[in-house]
Amino acid sequence: MIAAIGLVIGVIAGVVFHPTVPAGLAPYLPIAVVAALDAVFGGVRALLDGIFDDKVFVVSFVSNVLVAALIVYLGDQLGVGSQLTTGVVVVLGIRIFSNAAAIRRHIFHA
Amino acid sequence: MQSRSGNEPEPDPQESADGAGAGERDPFTPKVPPVGEDEDRDQDRDQDRNEGEGEAEADEAEAESGADLAETMDLRSLSEEPEVKSVPRRPKKHAGPMSSETVKKPIGESDDEPDQPEQPAESALDETVSLEDSAAASDDEDAREPEPAPAETVNLRDLLPEESAATEPEPEAESEAKSEAEPAAEQDRPELAETVNLRDLLPEGPEGKSPEEQAKEQPAEPEPPIRRRTSPEGEPLRRRPMPGGQPPRRPGPGQDPRRGPGYPHAGDTGPRRRPPSEHAPDRAPNRRPAPESRPGAAAAAASGPAAPAAPAKPVSVSLGRRRLLAAFWPPRMSRNQAVVGVLLGALGAALAIQVHATNTSDEILRGARSDDLVNILDEVTSRGQSLDAELRNLETQNAAIQDSADKAQAALAQAQQKAKDLQILAGTVKAKGSGITLTITDPQNQLKSATLLNALEELRAAGAEVVQVDGVRVVVSSSFVDTADGGIALDGHELTQPYVYKVIGDPNTLGPAMQIPGGVVATVKSSPGANAAITPGQVLVDAVVPVPNPDYAKAG
Numbered sequence: 001m002i003a004a005i006g007l008v009i010g011v012i013a014g015v016v017f018h019p020t021v022p023a024g025l026a027p028y029l030p031i032a033v034v035a036a037l038d039a040v041f042g043g044v045r046a047l048l049d050g051i052f053d054d055k056v057f058v059v060s061f062v063s064n065v066l067v068a069a070l071i072v073y074l075g076d077q078l079g080v081g082s083q084l085t086t087g088v089v090v091v092l093g094i095r096i097f098s099n100a101a102a103i104r105r106h107i108f109h110a
Numbered sequence: 111m112q113s114r115s116g117n118e119p120e121p122d123p124q125e126s127a128d129g130a131g132a133g134e135r136d137p138f139t140p141k142v143p144p145v146g147e148d149e150d151r152d153q154d155r156d157q158d159r160n161e162g163e164g165e166a167e168a169d170e171a172e173a174e175s176g177a178d179l180a181e182t183m184d185l186r187s188l189s190e191e192p193e194v195k196s197v198p199r200r201p202k203k204h205a206g207p208m209s210s211e212t213v214k215k216p217i218g219e220s221d222d223e224p225d226q227p228e229q230p231a232e233s234a235l236d237e238t239v240s241l242e243d244s245a246a247a248s249d250d251e252d253a254r255e256p257e258p259a260p261a262e263t264v265n266l267r268d269l270l271p272e273e274s275a276a277t278e279p280e281p282e283a284e285s286e287a288k289s290e291a292e293p294a295a296e297q298d299r300p301e302l303a304e305t306v307n308l309r310d311l312l313p314e315g316p317e318g319k320s321p322e323e324q325a326k327e328q329p330a331e332p333e334p335p336i337r338r339r340t341s342p343e344g345e346p347l348r349r350r351p352m353p354g355g356q357p358p359r360r361p362g363p364g365q366d367p368r369r370g371p372g373y374p375h376a377g378d379t380g381p382r383r384r385p386p387s388e389h390a391p392d393r394a395p396n397r398r399p400a401p402e403s404r405p406g407a408a409a410a411a412a413s414g415p416a417a418p419a420a421p422a423k424p425v426s427v428s429l430g431r432r433r434l435l436a437a438f439w440p441p442r443m444s445r446n447q448a449v450v451g452v453l454l455g456a457l458g459a460a461l462a463i464q465v466h467a468t469n470t471s472d473e474i475l476r477g478a479r480s481d482d483l484v485n486i487l488d489e490v491t492s493r494g495q496s497l498d499a500e501l502r503n504l505e506t507q508n509a510a511i512q513d514s515a516d517k518a519q520a521a522l523a524q525a526q527q528k529a530k531d532l533q534i535l536a537g538t539v540k541a542k543g544s545g546i547t548l549t550i551t552d553p554q555n556q557l558k559s560a561t562l563l564n565a566l567e568e569l570r571a572a573g574a575e576v577v578q579v580d581g582v583r584v585v586v587s588s589s590f591v592d593t594a595d596g597g598i599a600l601d602g603h604e605l606t607q608p609y610v611y612k613v614i615g616d617p618n619t620l621g622p623a624m625q626i627p628g629g630v631v632a633t634v635k636s637s638p639g640a641n642a643a644i645t646p647g648q649v650l651v652d653a654v655v656p657v658p659n660p661d662y663a664k665a666g
Contacts, residue, residue, distance in 0.1 A: 001438050006451025007458045014462025021463060027479050030464050036457040043450075047437055048430040054446030061453050081479055106430030 027076065028069040031088055035068035036061060038092045041099035048106040068092070534576060537585040537655045541576045545649035546620045548611035548630070554639040555607075559590035559598045561637075562609060565630040566590075572623030574615040576651045580605045583653040617646035 021029055039061040046052040068088055075084030104110065533539040548565065550557070566584060569577060577584040582600045591599045598605045613620055621644050624630045634642040 002443065002447040002451040003454045004438070006453070006455035010455030010458025010460075011462050012458075013455070014459035015466070018463055018466045021467065026467070029460055029467075033457065033460045033464055036453075036460070040454065040457065048433055050429070050433060052437075054444075054450055058446075058449055058453060076479055079481075082481060103430075107434065 027081070027085075028072055031068045031072045031085055032065045034089055034092045034096075035064040038095050038099070039064045041096050041103070045099045045102045045106075048103060536657075537576075537583040537653075538657045540650070540652050540654060541614055542648065542650045543575075543614040544617055544647070545574075545576075545612070545614040546617050546624075547645045547647070547649060548613060548624060548642060549608050549645070550611070550634055550640065550642045551608040552634075552637065552640040553607070554637075555596055556637045557598070557609075557634070557640055559592045561633060562598060562600075562605075563590045564633065565611065565624075565642075568623060568630045569611065569613050569615070569620060572615065572620050574613045574620060576614040578612045578651045578653045580610055581653050583651070583655050585655055612649050612651055614649050614651060620644075621646055 039057070042060065043052060043057045046057070071088055072081060072085050075081040078084075530539070534541050548569070550562075550565070562579070566577060566579075579600055580603075582588075582603045582605075584600070588601050591602075593599050593604065598609075624642070624644050625632075631642045631644070634640050
């Protein structure tokens with residue numbers, strides 16, 4: 001509940017203030033968002049599985065974001081930034097889909 | 111629960127192996143990874159497996175959703191041999207009579223300090239669990255059903271190992287103990303009995319849902335244990351009593367001469383659990399308090415390994431929804447919740463910012479990396495070049511068209527000029543200009559038309575452009591005719607004296623041309639009484655001839 005409220009507040013804050021992202025961080029924001037989404041879906045799934053743990057969630061959330069950003073940063077340094085970004089997005093997308101499938105099975109039994 | 115009983119047949123050997131492993135490893139608790147990690151790995155592994163294996167994934171998801179993760183672990187151990195080492199922990203965690211404990215453990219145990227002392231107790235639990243499993247896996251039922259019984263059954267179980275140490279018939283003893291405890295619980299829940307009946311009718315299919323929902327509702331209200339399970343951050347204290355209470359069991363295996371050596375063998379625990387599952391159908395009637403596990407167990411006993419995880423599905427549904435609701439409604443404020451909320455808030459803000467940035471074009475450029483910027487620049491440049499080329503092309507076309515338009519205008523002007531000239535020559539428009547006026551008087555009426563015609567031809571020869579005689583325009587087809595009454599007619603009009611020629615032309619040519627010796631003036635004056643006078647000046651020729659409309663002739 002608190003988490004959902006936090007999400008809503010965050011979205012509203014982002015829409016209302018839409019602060020400017022520092023130019024250096026701008027390329028990593030989208031990938032970080034996708035990674036965080038993956039963590040959130042994993043958390044929801046864990047919740048439905050009954051094995052949700054706040055600490056694990058927080059750690060996995062932060063580490064997901066950081067690792068995704070790090071991969072993209074490395075890619076940029078190596079000159080394959082856009083390709084690595086695509087790869088990361090594909091992987092995270094697959095995970096999100098599988099987690100969503102598990103959640104769907106839990107909730108809709110289908 | 112259903113999932114457990116449903117899945118049992120398959121994973122049995124593995125499970126028992128795991129149990130054995132746990133039994134062996136427990137003394138070396140340090141090997142066991144911190145609980146938090148374990149949990150994390152679970153999630154990750156789930157996901158990984160999901161990516162890799164479609165079928166296994168489905169089965170596992172169902173199995174897990176049954177809330178009996180011990181079974182899940184068994185499945186996992188089947189699918190992933192290398193991970194077996196981490197598996198032993200799993201059964202421990204979830205095999206406890208109260209799975210709520212196991213869920214809560216991660217938080218409290220993450221410190222590792224309390225963890226280690228607990229491990230042995232848990233392993234003991236594990237063993238007892240396997241025994242209990244053999245007695246039809248009532249752990250989860252205990253956790254799930256609102257029985258006051260659990261405590262009793264636990265006690266009974268605690269006693270059991272010691273008894274069983276002496277004698278083989280342990281499973282029966284346990285089952286008896288349970289059958290004692292559970293009827294008592296059953297009295298509390300007549301509705302469950304109904305559910306059970308329904309369940310017997312629809313044991314396996316997803317159609318069995320409706321009974322399950324009943325079952326779900328029933329436990330939900332009277333039963334705190336489920337709440338506890340779904341709320342991981344519940345008071346960690348609850349879990350304490352259990353480990354404390356279990357140590358008595360611990361000696362069980364130690365005292366049991368048969369069990370101690372027996373554990374390492376996979377075959378040992380396997381057979382032990384088997385008999386109960388075979389008994390299951392017998393006990394089914396009075397075991398009803400555990401409606402969810404019952405049909406599954408029966409099915410497992412009946413159909414053996416083939417019994418799918420299908421019965422687990424409905425349970426997972428109810429469980430999942432209930433967990434979701436439980437996570438949502440009674441809002442709990444804790445530090446962890448707040449941290450999660452803040453993280454999600456950050457996610458939401460980032461999402462909104464990113465969406466906003468993506469929808470604003472210059473923001474895109476702002477965030478783009480240099481490769482992309484170069485590409486964009488190239489694109490823009492080439493597009494600009496192509497636009498330039500198009501511009502030049504269009505300018506050329508425009509010039510050409512303007513040219514042709516000018517030419518057309520010139521041609522038109524020329525044509526109009528020509529038309530005017532022709533109109534003047536044809537006598538269809540008025541004309542004015544310098545010229546002379548030639549007036550011929552003939553009081554005695556002696557002049558003939560020939561004289562007037564001669565005068566006209568002299569004028570034309572001298573360059574007369576437009577001529578009018580007495581208000582009649584002279585054109586190419588004009589003719590002078592002597593009328594019967596002695597007068598002169600021009601184009602059918604009777605001329606009256608004096609005959610006035612209005613002539614447009616060069617006056618300096620026309621005047622002398624009239625007065626040359628033997629010219630018009632001399633000729634006229636040769637007739638008695640006749641005279642001719644020439645007046646140069648501006649002349650207005652206002653007579654016109656009607657425009658003939660040719661019916662047949664067309665412009666060639």
